[in-house]
Amino acid sequence: MTGIRLYNTRTRTKEAFAPLDPENVRMYVCGPTVYDRAHLGNARPVIVFDVLYRLLRHVYGADHVTYVRNFTDVDDKINARAAEMKAAGDGRTLTAIIRSLTDETIGWYHADMDALGALRPTMEPRATDWIGAMIAMIAELVARGHAYAKEGHVLFRVRSYKDYGRLSGRSVDDMIAGARVEVAPFKEDPMDFVLWKPSDADLPGWESPWGRGRPGWHIECSAMAHELLGESFDIHGGGIDLQFPHHENEIAQSACAHPGGGFAKVWMHNEMLMIEGRKMSKSLGNFFTVRDLLDRGIPGEVIRFVFLQTHYSKPMDWTEAKRQEAEKRLDALLPPLGVTIELGVLPGTAFDDLPQGMQLTLSDDMNTKGAIDALESSGALLIGLCSGQVIPSTPETIAGQAKRFATGLSALGFYELLRMRRALRQDARQLLDERHLDFVIAYELAKQTKDFSKVDRRRTQLTDAGVEVRISKDGIELVPGPNFDPAKLESLK
RNA sequence: GGCGGGUUGGCGGAGAGGUUACGCAGCGGAUUGCAAAUCCGUGAAGACCGGUUCGAUUCCGGUACCCGCCUCCA
Numbered sequence: 001m002t003g004i005r006l007y008n009t010r011t012r013t014k015e016a017f018a019p020l021d022p023e024n025v026r027m028y029v030c031g032p033t034v035y036d037r038a039h040l041g042n043a044r045p046v047i048v049f050d051v052l053y054r055l056l057r058h059v060y061g062a063d064h065v066t067y068v069r070n071f072t073d074v075d076d077k078i079n080a081r082a083a084e085m086k087a088a089g090d091g092r093t094l095t096a097i098i099r100s101l102t103d104e105t106i107g108w109y110h111a112d113m114d115a116l117g118a119l120r121p122t123m124e125p126r127a128t129d130w131i132g133a134m135i136a137m138i139a140e141l142v143a144r145g146h147a148y149a150k151e152g153h154v155l156f157r158v159r160s161y162k163d164y165g166r167l168s169g170r171s172v173d174d175m176i177a178g179a180r181v182e183v184a185p186f187k188e189d190p191m192d193f194v195l196w197k198p199s200d201a202d203l204p205g206w207e208s209p210w211g212r213g214r215p216g217w218h219i220e221c222s223a224m225a226h227e228l229l230g231e232s233f234d235i236h237g238g239g240i241d242l243q244f245p246h247h248e249n250e251i252a253q254s255a256c257a258h259p260g261g262g263f264a265k266v267w268m269h270n271e272m273l274m275i276e277g278r279k280m281s282k283s284l285g286n287f288f289t290v291r292d293l294l295d296r297g298i299p300g301e302v303i304r305f306v307f308l309q310t311h312y313s314k315p316m317d318w319t320e321a322k323r324q325e326a327e328k329r330l331d332a333l334l335p336p337l338g339v340t341i342e343l344g345v346l347p348g349t350a351f352d353d354l355p356q357g358m359q360l361t362l363s364d365d366m367n368t369k370g371a372i373d374a375l376e377s378s379g380a381l382l383i384g385l386c387s388g389q390v391i392p393s394t395p396e397t398i399a400g401q402a403k404r405f406a407t408g409l410s411a412l413g414f415y416e417l418l419r420m421r422r423a424l425r426q427d428a429r430q431l432l433d434e435r436h437l438d439f440v441i442a443y444e445l446a447k448q449t450k451d452f453s454k455v456d457r458r459r460t461q462l463t464d465a466g467v468e469v470r471i472s473k474d475g476i477e478l479v480p481g482p483n484f485d486p487a488k489l490e491s492l493k
Numbered sequence: 494g495g496c497g498g499g500u501u502g503g504c505g506g507a508g509a510g511g512u513u514a515c516g517c518a519g520c521g522g523a524u525u526g527c528a529a530a531u532c533c534g535u536g537a538a539g540a541c542c543g544g545u546u547c548g549a550u551u552c553c554g555g556u557a558c559c560c561g562c563c564u565c566c567a
Contacts, residue, residue, distance in 0.1 A: 030567075038567090045567050076565075170496055170563075194565085217565040239567030240498085246565075271498075272561060279560080309505065309516090314498080315560060321504065325517050361507095369506060373515055452526060463529080470530045479530080 004059060004363045006235075007313060009243065009267040010167055014365055017266065019234050025056050025065045026233035028225045028264065030242055031124070033072040034105035035081050037289040038112050040303075040318060041239075041273040041280055047304055047413070048270045048312040048366070049237045050118040054411050055362050058351040067121040068228050070221060071109075073102040074127050074214055079203055095204055102126075112290040115300040117413040123228055127220040131206045134215045134223040137257050138195045138208075146256040149210045150186040152198030158191040161252045167267060168244035193249055195219050218249035226254065231261025240269040270312040275319075297483075301417035302326045308368040308412060327482035329376070333414070334422050336379035336405050339386055341419070345402040347410035354411055355404045362411065375408040428480035431489060432467065436478050439469075443476060465489040 004017040019025040029049045032042055049067075056065045082097040090097055110120070127134075138154050141147035146160045158164050158172060165171055172191055194216040199205030205212040215223075225233065231254075238247065247267065254263040272279070275286040293303060305326040310316040340346075351359065357374025361367040382401045409415040439458060446455045459469050466484035470477040 032567080033565085041567055043567085048567095072565095165496095168496070168562080241562065241566060243497085244562060249565095270567070272567075274560080311506090314506095317505090319505085321517080325505075329516070367507080370508080370515090373507080376516080447526075450526075456527080459528085468530060469528090471525070471528085472531075473524075477530085 004055065005365055006266055006268060007365050008265075009269050010264075012169075015266070017234075019060065020232060020265065022060055023064050025060050025235075026229045027053065027056070027065070027067050027235040027237065028221070028229055028233060029067070029069045029121070029236070030221060030238035030246070031069040031071050032109060033075045033077060034102045034109065035075065035078045036105065037291050038109050039280065039287060039289050040275075040293065043113070043116055043290050043303065044273050044307060044312075044316065045237060045239055045270050046113050046118050047116060047307045049268075050413055051308070051362075051368055051411075052235070052237070052268075052366060053119060053121070054413060055366065058349065058354065058411060062349060066123070066229065068123045068125065068225065069121040070224050071102070071106055071124060071126045072217065072220060073098075073106075074204060074220075075217070078102060083202070094202065098204055108291070112294070115294055116290065116304050117300055117417045119413075125224045125228060127215070127224070130220070130224050130227060131215065133227045134219050135196075135206070135208050137223045137226065137253065138215075138219060140257045141195065141253065144256060146252075147195055148188065149196075152211050152213060153186055153194055154196040154210055155187060155192040156195050156249065156253060156256075157188065158193070158252065159189055161256055163255070164191075164252050165248065167248050167251055170244065193218065193245065195253070218246055219253060221246070222250045222253040222257070225250075225264075226258065226261075231258040231263070233264055235266045235268060236264030237268045237270070240271055243267075243269055268312075271315045274315055274317045298323060299417070299421065301330055301414055301421060304413060304417070305330055305372070308372060311369060312366060324482075329372075330414075330418065330421065331482065332376070333379055333409070333418060334425065336382040336402075337409065337418050337422055339382055339398075340402040340406040341422075343399055343402050345399055345406055347406040347415055348403050353403060353407040355408045358408050358411065368412065371408075371412060375405070375412065378405045378408050425480055425484075428484050428486065429478075431486055432478040432480065435462070435467075435489070436476070439478065440476050443471070461492050462489075465492065 005014050006017050007014045027049070029045060032038060049069075053065065053067045078098060078101065079094075082094055082101055085097050085101070086092075086094060092100075106126075114120075138147060141156065142149065142154065145157070147154055147156050149155075196208060196210055196213050196215055196219075198211055198213045203214065205214055225236070236247070236250075251263055254261065274280065275288075280287050290303070294300065302323060306318065306322045307316065309322065309326070347353070354362070355374055355378035357377060358371045361370030361374055364370075378401070382398070382405050385398050385401055406415065409418060439455070439462075442455050442458060446452045462469055462478065465486075465488040466481045467489070468477075468479040468481045470479060
């Protein structure tokens with residue numbers, strides 16, 4: 001079996017991945033703060049680590065991988081949003097507003113990420129369900145001298161952890177030199193960060209040894225990872241922007257609270273997303289959510305395909321040209337998918353069920369771009385075998401090749417999405433059947449009268465509705481294209 | 494200012510110290526009432542300067558430019 005190699009931000013090298021316990025491979029990924037719809041950038045870690053999750057399941061078995069991704073449902077942005085709603089006349093208590101706001105946002109998040117074909121993680125803890133664990137961890141840090149309480153706050157004493165800054169490659173002194181933050185008077189040292197902060201009556205709060213308050217952001221992930229995955233686990237993932245300070249602080253908290261544990265062995269960071277060459281931001285007017293794209297008729301598989309075309313460690317640019325290319329290349333995967341369906345072949349679960357090229361590329365630090373290329377080759381080979389144009393060099397049966405291809409689709413998260421895409425196309429074909437006869441008659445007539453104006457007009461209408469009109473000596477075909485619009489078709493009469 | 498990442502053909506984007514990446518687009522041909530689609534074929538690259546080497550797009554150094562983080566943004 002080919003071993004997986006992953007780039008570890010902590011060591012800055014590509015390493016052979018060896019799980020602490022192959023019976024239970026454990027991964028933690030920082031999830032969203034649930035105050036609004038997920039924007040397109042939020043989708044990147046979801047898709048990247050979904051592919052890793054699928055790969056690990058193939059290698060170690062679906063029941064031997066634990067994937068935890070949290071929901072941060074206590075946060076000042078959420079509080080601010082809730083306060084806005086209350087000010088706007090919402091009669092409920094602040095706590096009730098916050099709860100329904102975060103419930104609703106989590107529902108949106110699930111719907112949007114499902115549409116991108118991401119598997120749900122094994123566990124999705126909500127921060128507010130683990131406040132007790134956070135308080136216990138903070139108390140442990142205070143007891144060990146790594147944290148101190150002052151004016152209702154509890155702060156982490158950064159100078160007490162000698163390895164602080166190792167993950168992000170910064171020294172504490174450099175950071176202070178470049179710091180632009182004004183220092184709160186209750187801090188012993190400018191670098192110290194908040195573990196717990198006081199809440200007044202208007203804010204959500206929990207009773208603690210330091211008074212009523214709420215947790216700081218960083219402690220959430222440390223506490224939940226510890227509770228659900230233990231003192232040591234295999235992989236910790238997230239966006240590169242979280243490397244500092246969030247992940248640095250997580251490491252400091254966890255290492256100091258549990259000196260015996262190693263916390264995460266491998267740190268993985270996905271690079272950022274850009275839109276048409278520029279950073280996505282509200283001020284540039286190029287900010288949009290996953291739902292915006294889906295509503296514009298760009299299906300999840302297209303978004304996924306575009307994302308996987310770029311290695312996770314590189315900045316990724318979302319462009320219209322890539323979207324169109326993705327539509328086209330996904331359509332080319334439908335015929336081989338059709339073969340697997342007609343043969344009744346389903347994706348396999350073993351790593352060896354994957355096409356050879358995908359085994360190599362995916363194992364090599366998740367080269368999803370190379371894996372897509374290998375998937376396309378696999379599909380082309382399947383079609384070649386079916387048509388008899390390719391003579392298998394090995395005694396591989398068509399069914400065997402079909403299984404490889406189906407497994408490949410599944411490993412990249414395309415299998416279910418493309419089945420739906422195919423079904424939509426078939427529905428569309430049925431819609432087109434009646435048009436088809438009309439068109440054939442008009443065409444035959446035109447050939448005799450040499451008056452093609454009517455046919456041309458009809459063809460233009462069909463094309464506008466997203467239908468490809470294919471005329472060849474074998475006959476006439478009406479095929480729904482990527483921009484197929486059934487409503488527009490209906491309106492033609 | 495500090496730290497980190499990047500720069501490959503029109504676009505996207507890999508691997509490998511010396512042999513065709515690949516995909517999309519383009520171009521040529523077949524086909525066609527004209528197109529589209531399809532099939533066949535095809536040109537095109539490695540930011541800049543220097544070093545190592547018989548030989549570098551691939552290794553090393555420098556320069557330029559781009560991007561991110563240093564502000565509880567994935």
